[in-house]
Amino acid sequence: MDATLDGDVVRAGGDARQRFYDSRGYGRPTGSGVALAPVEAAHLLYRDDLDAVDGMGFREFLATDDRLVIRFLVYKDFRERGFYLSPAREDWVADPDPATDLVVYPQGKGPWDDEVRYRVRVAGERESVPATDLGGVVLAVVDEESEITYLETTRPAIEGGTDYDPSHTSGDLLADRVVLWDPPQNLYERGFFGQRLAGRGAEDGPLQLSLVEAAHLAREGILDLDVDPAAVVERGREVEGERFDRRLTVYAALRSKGLVPKTGFKFGADFRTYSTVETVENLGHSENLVRVLPAGYAFGPRELSLDARLAGGVHKRTVFALTASSGAIDWLAVERIRP
Amino acid sequence: MDATLDGDVVRAGGDARQRFYDSRGYGRPTGSGVALAPVEAAHLLYRDDLDAVDGMGFREFLATDDRLVIRFLVYKDFRERGFYLSPAREDWVADPDPATDLVVYPQGKGPWDDEVRYRVRVAGERESVPATDLGGVVLAVVDEESEITYLETTRPAIEGGTDYDPSHTSGDLLADRVVLWDPPQNLYERGFFGQRLAGRGAEDGPLQLSLVEAAHLAREGILDLDVDPAAVVERGREVEGERFDRRLTVYAALRSKGLVPKTGFKFGADFRTYSTVETVENLGHSENLVRVLPAGYAFGPRELSLDARLAGGVHKRTVFALTASSGAIDWLAVERIRP
Structure with a gap:
């Protein structure tokens, strides 16, 4: 089957709606055809489910946009893990967020359901990622050898029980x-x-x-x-x-929330924290490794990978404290996941 | 026993030679007395083996020099681990190196023997340490809470068997x-x-x-x-x-030496390396995590701690490739040790 490029979508007619959308969750239906995002068209070309887009095969189509390669690699990886997913385009998904590239549905679900498993932002390892874009998304970092590292970012509650x-x-x-x-x-x-x-x-x-x-x-x-x-x-x-x-500022905030911060030097962090200390003699394990950064910080994916890898290896969680000069702190937790 | 400050040494007379040098390896003999470095005098004051230096007790003596506190903490830690050690002063030890603070003898040995177990450089966690000062020393980093991290630095041979x-x-x-x-x-x-x-x-x-x-x-x-x-x-x-x-430059050097470099992104490094690859199917574990840095780089101890901790956790070795624009590379390996 051939398709045609129409602005920023790829249109396929005939029985494309049934073949691509209804049965496998690609694109959005338009009558009996579908409108596909370029990353979806690339995947269908890669799988030989589409023969050409405006005469271009997979190899030529991939070269049409510099950002397409890494998005394709992440899209393909989720498909191979058994997920259906959609580009987070305006009007295609609920609550599209400009910081999100892909919306991944739970396994067994698709765009016709209304459940979301992951909101995914795709980044190359050399792109910097503003902290303000993170917190509710999975960052999928494609490294220089095209391996993908998934980092789940959340806005954790910081609450301890030390009195x-x-x-x-x-x-x-x-x-x-x-x-x-x-x-x-x-x-x-x-x-x-x-x-x-x-x-x-x-x-x-x-x-x-x-x-x-x-x-x-x-x-x-x-x-x-x-x-x-x-x-x-x-x-x-x-x-x-x-x-x-x-x-x-961060030390005082942690203490005021009932956590005990101690140096995180051995882990390359600012602090490690204990949520509840009764006595030092009966100390449990520290749970968080806290790194203090200025508000407005933009991460290099490599440092996120390093911090999350180290924390995972010692069964702790990396928490970034993004700290404004006013004293306001945004907490951001980052953990490696395998989707 | 009291002692007196004389320039940059502390002098103790009477039977000090027998009590401090002969039996426990403090200072250098001068007739029946000893000349002590300030860090040794501080330790003797701390242990109540000296009562005062020019009327100063431990508390007052420690305040006489900003660098003395962290040197004292490292000196004390080695003593408590059962080592004798000497300040690496000109004329006190063989081959004193300006990049070295302390010379530690094997357990059971002392300044009267001629064996050295560790050459130690002491640094606070906030001091930067030029890479050129490392390679044959143990870096003892005293963190802000006075915990000590020991990092052994060596100049490794980089040789693989991939053909x-x-x-x-x-x-x-x-x-x-x-x-x-x-x-x-x-x-x-x-x-x-x-x-x-x-x-x-x-x-x-x-x-x-x-x-x-x-x-x-x-x-x-x-x-x-x-x-x-x-x-x-x-x-x-x-x-x-x-x-x-x-x-x-580093990639080409590693390949020319018979190692196989692959991305180290998941470990926050530039490369991980395999020393001998026969086939990818029968790949062993990678041994080194390589970070590429410009020649003349000065480390923050925190980054050394982070890299060495992560590498240790995954049973690999951190190797820094200090790379000049001429293409010359100095290899520096850093591993956490417990003396």
Whole structure:
């Protein structure tokens, strides 16, 4: 069967509606024919279900648009996994979102049903993806060798169950950390602030705080220092610039929501978080790896792949905290999936 | 026992030589006394083996130098792991290297022996570390909460056993990949170039090459394209800038050494490498994750931690290819260790 290009759709007549739409969910019906998006036409050409579009075979048709190759690869992959799917075009699907390329139906369902399994955005590994476009979509990244990585992005609720009010204390600023020489007993054991100078097993003795922990406690009026409390924030800015302010904002937000943030350095993240800490002695596993980024950030797919891969390997979830200078935070979780 | 500060050493007299050097490997003997580096004096103060240095206790002494805290934390950690160690000072140890802070002896050995277990460089998580300083040292990174991550850095031999000469072929440049519509049978199956358009299990049909694979084969005179071969490199530079040239240099070097590089995207790396490929059907695991960086690069410890952690989790090794515009490559391997 041949088809013709008509603007940005491919039209097939004859029994095309029955063959392509009714039985296999391609395109949209137009009388007894169908209107196909280029990616659908490419797939039908690839499968030899269409012979030509305006005389072009698969090879020629694929070369008509630079974006068509990677969309085709993702479209084909979902089809091979047993899904029907539609291009997220205006008037073709409910709630088309300009950040979405494809709408994937649950297995066994199709465009004639009204269920959606995934909303998919397609990106090449070299395209940058604004954080604001993510949150309700699966990002399908086609890498340079045409392998596809699926990253599910969501807007997670950040809620923990830690309930602890630290009591007043004092300490010294030492380079880029703070030492409490005589800390309240519970500050570490119940609040999981800092680390014992003597190491993990120690039950008492001096406590080291990170700059961000110290700045938070100083702002809350809980920590007195040998220097002006503003000096801690200044020290942080000296070593990290504006990033320190963003990290402090996120640290305070996590604590206020009942989570306990600790350094995520060993995982290359800003923080790891524990949702509920009763005592450090009975600590569970941390659940999230939090990376703090400025609002308006655009991701390179490679960094998303790296973070999500590492987090998956240690059974944690990557959460990005997109932090505006106003202090507003958008939380974005990213996890690798296999559709 | 009290000691006195004398320039950049701390001097202790009386029976200090016997107590500190002979029996426990602190400092260097000077008659019946010892000369101690500040980090050693701090540790002796911390352990109450020294009472004071010029009237200063541990708390006051630690505040005398901003760099002392993190060096003390690493020094203390090695002592607690059962090692003796010395500051890598001129005249104190053999081959002191300005990039090294501490020399650690094998367990059971000390400064009076001539064996070295680790040469250690100490860094705070916010300091940047030039790649040229690494290669023969263990980088001890003290994170903001004073936990220590040990990264062993080496200059690895890059040698593989893949023996394959591709035969001549042709293809089309399609956006940022190349499709060989009728590839030689062995190019994929023996050489592991590209990926079948039909997917992993396919035994024949069109082959997709990445830009870097295509540029390499075009330069070697093996691949004819529908465009000038320079257009592939140009396309690569359009999407990646100079990074594409560096990646192509490293790709060619790996192939020439008998390794097979494939994309490392799923691991956030430039390449994963297979040391010996006989056939794709009997492929082993890839051993290295290669990241390509410009010569003269300085690492943030956080990225080293992230890369080494991820690679360790998938039983691979992180290898950095520091690539000069001349084409010279320094290979640097980084692995997490527990001393």
